[in-house]
Structure formats: structure tokens, C-alpha cells
Amino acid sequence: MKRTLLLEDGTMFTGSGFGSEYDRAGEVVFNTGMTGYQEILSDPSYCGQIVTLTYPLIGNYGVNRKDFESISPAVHGLIVHEHCPLPSHHESMGTLDELLKVKQIPGLSGIDTRKLTRLIRRYGTLRGKFITGELSNIEEQLQQLQQSATNHHHVATVSTSTPYHMPNTGKRVVVVDYGVKSGILRELSKRGLDVIVVPYNVTAESILLLNPDGVLLSNGPGDPKDVPEALPMINAILEQNIPLFGICLGHQLLALACGGNTEKLTFGHRGSNHPVREIATGKITMTAQNHGYAVRKESLSTTELLLTHEAVNDETVEGLAHKTKRAFSVQYHPEASPGPMDANLLFEQFQSLMEAEKREENEQCLNVQI
Numbered sequence: 001m002k003r004t005l006l007l008e009d010g011t012m013f014t015g016s017g018f019g020s021e022y023d024r025a026g027e028v029v030f031n032t033g034m035t036g037y038q039e040i041l042s043d044p045s046y047c048g049q050i051v052t053l054t055y056p057l058i059g060n061y062g063v064n065r066k067d068f069e070s071i072s073p074a075v076h077g078l079i080v081h082e083h084c085p086l087p088s089h090h091e092s093m094g095t096l097d098e099l100l101k102v103k104q105i106p107g108l109s110g111i112d113t114r115k116l117t118r119l120i121r122r123y124g125t126l127r128g129k130f131i132t133g134e135l136s137n138i139e140e141q142l143q144q145l146q147q148s149a150t151n152h153h154h155v156a157t158v159s160t161s162t163p164y165h166m167p168n169t170g171k172r173v174v175v176v177d178y179g180v181k182s183g184i185l186r187e188l189s190k191r192g193l194d195v196i197v198v199p200y201n202v203t204a205e206s207i208l209l210l211n212p213d214g215v216l217l218s219n220g221p222g223d224p225k226d227v228p229e230a231l232p233m234i235n236a237i238l239e240q241n242i243p244l245f246g247i248c249l250g251h252q253l254l255a256l257a258c259g260g261n262t263e264k265l266t267f268g269h270r271g272s273n274h275p276v277r278e279i280a281t282g283k284i285t286m287t288a289q290n291h292g293y294a295v296r297k298e299s300l301s302t303t304e305l306l307l308t309h310e311a312v313n314d315e316t317v318e319g320l321a322h323k324t325k326r327a328f329s330v331q332y333h334p335e336a337s338p339g340p341m342d343a344n345l346l347f348e349q350f351q352s353l354m355e356a357e358k359r360e361e362n363e364q365c366l367n368v369q370i
């Protein structure tokens with residue numbers, strides 16, 4: 001099946017289609033991870049995006065039962081250089097092609113993914129769409145692509161519509177689901193925490209009725225400014241001084257709630273080896289990342305937020321802590337899935353914050369080195 005990727009600047013990449021025959025459009029981004037394609041394509045933060053994997057051979061270990069980051073992948077497409085149709089791994093339950101067919105995700109293989117990635121790095125992320133079969137009416141298709149709305153409410157698409165409980169015996173964490181990855185829920189449950197997941201548009205009153213020991217603001221797709229309903233809720237939780245932990249989109253929302261600002265990066269950070277510097281110690285941690293927006297460093301001066309971490313590659317904001325409340329956040333993914341587990345201790349930091357009874361102890365917890 002011949003399939004073409006048409007970009008909004010008119011560039012075309014023609015290769016072979018695999019997965020679903022359903023042609024979709026989306027923002028074309030790239031991920032540099034060498035492994036983890038199953039986690040990447042099922043990460044809800046990719047809702048509305050077409051992901052290019054820069055590692056050249058994808059699909060060789062198939063698809064297994066445990067590496068899903070959500071039940072229904074929301075990614076709009078997958079682009080690989082070489083697609084492996086015959087996987088070999090003892091945990092494999094099927095092929096990538098079969099998964100993409102069932103989940104209605106179009107795939108494109110056999111194109112120069114390095115060229116596409118260099119184009120995105122140079123000009124920034126672009127919208128693109130797949131066209132299966134022979135090309136016709138390209139001008140018209142291009143116009144449609146350029147005019148197609150980009151501001152769908154992706155968070156509403158991937159968030160849970162009703163709260164659900166994952167009972168356990170430890171402290172109670174309310175997770176606000178902007179598109180939460182299973183890896184985050186797994187890390188909380190693994191530590192015995194009593195998890196209640198609530199929809200993205202939850203009010204602070206509803207959260208407080210659950211009597212939480214802590215609140216976690218999850219990762220999620222799109223522009224943080226598309227979720228304004230989160231801000232009064234976050235401020236009310238801060239007001240109560242309930243321990244708060246923001247991850248990725250949750251981190252950006254914490255910054256916006258505190259009066260900071262966010263901006264779109266040219267091509268974002270997506271991969272499994274992004275070095276992050278802890279400001280206080282200079283210590284470098286290797287992190288998993290997947291984001292296209294970032295908190296503007298200059299906007300922090302008028303807030304009560306302290307810069308705790310920055311990216312080694314481009315010095316963008318990677319971590320924040322509130323100066324007076326029990327709140328902190330990171331732009332990267334401490335649950336990894338996929339990626340290195342170096343930052344996993346942040347879940348313990350959050351747990352300590354919930355368990356510490358005195359203010360001084362809480363301050364100590366915030367200083368836990370990772």
C-alpha cells in the first residue's frame with residue numbers, strides 16, 4: 001500500500017503504508033528513543049500528533065501485554081524508517097502492524113526519517129497528513145491541511161470521564177487525569193498509595209471531599225493554555241497547602257496557576273536520554289521526556305516558584321518548587337516508561353511530603369537530592 005505524508009509546507013515523503021488504512025492528520029513530531037515504541041504510541045500525551053521514530057528499525061520485539069501506557073492509544077500516526085513485520089520476543093503477543101490496525105492508527109515506513117527529523121528541527125513541528133494510494137488534488141489537500149483547526153480539546157478526549165478508585169492502604173493521592181500514563185499510576189500503586197483518578201475538569205471542592213493527602217497533576221496532550229479550568233482548582237489546592245506534584249503538563253499548569261507563562265518550543269524534547277541539571281547541586285540526571293511546550297524562565301521572577309532543574313541541552317525549565325507551599329513539579333517523566341529510572345525517586349519525595357507531619361520536615365523533603 002503506497003502512502004504519502006504531506007506536510008503543510010508542501011514537502012512530501014512517499015513510502016509504504018502499514019497499520020490502519022484510515023488516513024489521519026496531526027502535528028508531526030519526532031522521538032529519539034532507541035526502544036519503547038509501544039509505550040510511545042500508547043502515551044496519551046501524543047493525542048493529535050503523528051510520531052516519527054528516529055531509531056531505524058521498529059517493531060522487532062512485537063507488542064506485549066505490559067508495555068501499554070493507555071488502553072486506547074490516541075496518537076494520530078506512526079512513521080518509521082523500517083518496519084519489522086516478523087517480531088521475535090518471548091513476551092510478544094502480536095505485531096505492531098496488527099496493533100495499529102486494531103487501534104485505527106495509520107503507519108508509514110520506508111521514508112528517510114533522518115531527513116524528516118532534520119526538517120522539523122530546522123523549521124519546527126509542522127502539521128501533516130497521510131494520503132494512501134495515488135496522489136491527486138494536492139493543492140486542495142494542502143489548503144485543507146493548512147486551514148485545519150489545531151486547537152481540538154485533546155485533554156478532554158483522553159481524560160477519564162468519571163472518577164475511579166485504585167484502593168490501597170497508604171496515603172491517599174488524587175490524580176487529576178489530563179491524559180495520565182499507566183506508568184504514573186503504577187509507580188503510585190507500587191508504593192502502596194491509595195489512588196483516586198478524577199477527570200481533568202474536577203473542581204477543588206470535589207477533590208477536597210475525597211480528603212486527599214496529596215494531589216498529582218498528570219501529563220497530557222496539547223497546549224497547557226487550553227486547560228484554563230485547571231488553574232482555579234490548583235490555586236485552591238495550594239491554598240490548603242496539600243502536597244502537590246506536577247508532571248509534564250501538570251508542571252506547566254502549576255506554573256500557569258502561579259502566574260508564570262509557557263511557550264511553544266521549536267521542536268520539543270521527545271526521547272529517553274535528555275540530561276537535566278539540578279540547580280542546587282549541579283547533579284545531572286538522565287530523563288525521559290515528551291513535550292512541545294515549556295515554562296518560560298523569565299516569567300518565574302514574578303511568581304512564588306523557584307527554578308530547581310533545567311535542561312542541559314537548551315537550558316529550558318525542567319523543575320519547579322513552590323517557595324512557601326508543599327508543591328513541586330518536573331517537566332520530565334520520573335516514571336520513564338520508556339526510559340531511564342534515574343528520576344524515580346521523585347515519587348518517594350512526593351510520598352515523604354505527604355507523610356511528613358511538621359513543616360520543617362516538609363522542607364527537608366523538598367531538598368531530597370535526586
Ligand SMILES: NC(=O)CC[C@H](N)C(=O)O
Nearest residue numbers: 219220222248249292293
Ligand atoms: N507529556 C506531557 O505531559 C506533554 C505536555 C504538553 N502537552 C507538551 O507537549 O508540552
